[in-house]
Amino acid sequence: MLSLIRAVIGRDLRLAMRRQADIVAATFFFIIVVSLFPLGVGPEPEQLRRMAPGVLWVAALLATMLSLPRLFADDHRDGTLEQLALAPQPLALIVLGKVIAHWLFAGLPLVLLAPVLGIQFDLAEDALAVLTLSLLIGTPALSGIGAIGAALTLGVRGGGVLLSLLVLPLYIPVLIFGAGAVDATVTGLGAQAHLSLLGALALGGVFFAPWPTAAALRVALE
Amino acid sequence: MSNRLINWFRYASPQSFYPLAGRMIPWFWGLAAIFGVAGLGIGFLLAPSDAQQGEGYRIIFLHVPASWMSMFIYLVMAFWAATGLAFNTRLSGMMASALAPTGALFAFLSLWTGALWGKPMWGTWWVWDARLTSELILLFLYIGFIALQAAIDDPRRADRAGAILALVGVVNIPIIYFSVQWWNTLHQGASVSLTKAPSMAAMMLWGMLLCALACWMYSIAVALMRVRVIMLERERHTDWVRALLRGKE
Numbered sequence: 495m496l497s498l499i500r501a502v503i504g505r506d507l508r509l510a511m512r513r514q515a516d517i518v519a520a521t522f523f524f525i526i527v528v529s530l531f532p533l534g535v536g537p538e539p540e541q542l543r544r545m546a547p548g549v550l551w552v553a554a555l556l557a558t559m560l561s562l563p564r565l566f567a568d569d570h571r572d573g574t575l576e577q578l579a580l581a582p583q584p585l586a587l588i589v590l591g592k593v594i595a596h597w598l599f600a601g602l603p604l605v606l607l608a609p610v611l612g613i614q615f616d617l618a619e620d621a622l623a624v625l626t627l628s629l630l631i632g633t634p635a636l637s638g639i640g641a642i643g644a645a646l647t648l649g650v651r652g653g654g655v656l657l658s659l660l661v662l663p664l665y666i667p668v669l670i671f672g673a674g675a676v677d678a679t680v681t682g683l684g685a686q687a688h689l690s691l692l693g694a695l696a697l698g699g700v701f702f703a704p705w706p707t708a709a710a711l712r713v714a715l716e
Numbered sequence: 717m718s719n720r721l722i723n724w725f726r727y728a729s730p731q732s733f734y735p736l737a738g739r740m741i742p743w744f745w746g747l748a749a750i751f752g753v754a755g756l757g758i759g760f761l762l763a764p765s766d767a768q769q770g771e772g773y774r775i776i777f778l779h780v781p782a783s784w785m786s787m788f789i790y791l792v793m794a795f796w797a798a799t800g801l802a803f804n805t806r807l808s809g810m811m812a813s814a815l816a817p818t819g820a821l822f823a824f825l826s827l828w829t830g831a832l833w834g835k836p837m838w839g840t841w842w843v844w845d846a847r848l849t850s851e852l853i854l855l856f857l858y859i860g861f862i863a864l865q866a867a868i869d870d871p872r873r874a875d876r877a878g879a880i881l882a883l884v885g886v887v888n889i890p891i892i893y894f895s896v897q898w899w900n901t902l903h904q905g906a907s908v909s910l911t912k913a914p915s916m917a918a919m920m921l922w923g924m925l926l927c928a929l930a931c932w933m934y935s936i937a938v939a940l941m942r943v944r945v946i947m948l949e950r951e952r953h954t955d956w957v958r959a960l961l962r963g964k965e
Contacts, residue, residue, distance in 0.1 A: 647864070647867075656864060667888075667891050667895035670898075671895060695891070702887075706884050709801075714873075
């Protein structure tokens with residue numbers, strides 16, 4: 495079982511590395527969106543510090559969503575997905591592997607970049623640490639929940655816009671607890687509760703999302 | 717007719733449900749009209765004006781039933797979606813897609829009337845209160861469901877994809893609700909509390925309940941009308957629809 499997941503992760507990562515431009519583009523999208531906010535609302539440090547958690551989190555949601563269509567689209571186009579669905583191993587496990595791979599090349603870069611971008615927003619050290627930690631815990635949930643939307647919109651007309659319509663409302667709890675953790679640190683309440691809930695969401699999302707995703711993939715492959 | 721038990725599963729087929737729905741629709745419209753007139757009559761003529769809110773509170777007679785219906789219809793929709801996935805019945809998926817626009821309408825009405833109520837009472841059209849926010853997200857979920865179904869041409873695939881989305885949404889609704897509530901209590905103090913209802917006069921309560929019943933009946937009637945149209949559209953290649961249309965000409 496683990497070897498199957500590992501094989502799927504390895505395959506998807508290798509494919510992603512062959513097309514690094516895609517990863518770089520999504521990452522730069524994240525950087526650009528975050529950099530737009532100080533230009534739009536003005537550079538007062540006080541205001542930026544208050545906005546930073548929300549801005550970084552919203553940008554992370556959008557950047558993750560941007561890379562979601564590729565999760566299944568390429569495999570669908572060349573027929574790999576049908577072969578995977580026919581494999582004797584459960585499709586949900588394969589999906590789990592793909593979700594983990596998606597997080598490794600779409601979520602992890604955001605986590606690594608967050609402290610640098612947080613400095614631009616004049617965040618204090620402890621807030622920076624919590625922001626990075628909250629993204630580290632929360633982004634797997636984004637990949638998991640997003641996989642459901644990606645599978646539902648597979649091969650559908652206007653899939654990209656539709657995907658955002660389906661996935662963004664489901665992302666709201668992750669956004670609230672993720673940005674809330676940083677806010678709680680800044681106001682001195684302690685981020686423990688928010689991070690715990692975020693962890694619960696991430697575990698639940700990554701664990702349960704592969705099942706509806708697999709069901710949606712089977713619908714799409716009919 | 718020797719078997720006294722009605723075979724309910726007979727009505728799972730569009731062919732036998734179509735005439736049944738046609739016979740039920742006028743009844744539900746009638747009931748909706750009666751309950752609506754009675755509820756609004758009590759609401760506007762008999763119910764006393766509120767001690768704190770004056771006459772403005774009377775929008776409650778539309779606001780509260782609309783909010784109830786918006787949440788309840790989502791549950792019913794998810795129920796039909798699950799039934800359709802589990803038993804692979806054609807009618808269930810049609811029912812779910814027939815309910816979605818009504819649910820979205822009520823969610824929108826609830827937000828709209830809420831804004832109209834909020835302006836004179838709280839002095840603002842909108843606050844990021846837990847209930848308002850989760851109702852807004854509910855509207856997004858409805859719109860996502862409708863958009864997904866509209867984007868898929870094959871009706872069977874649209875039904876099943878929509879069903880998966882509706883079920884994922886049902887799991888998410890409590891999570892969203894509580895997340896929004898906790899987020900809000902942490903950010904701003906509870907300046908507006910919707911949960912503490914003023915002890916209502918009996919007449920107000922009756923008016924509201926009658927209006928809620930009217931909304932129920934309206935939802936059922938409209939959903940049945942819509943499901944009849946969907947049935948005709950999807951089953952247009954079958955003999956019974958052809959026979960039906962020939963009979964009408």
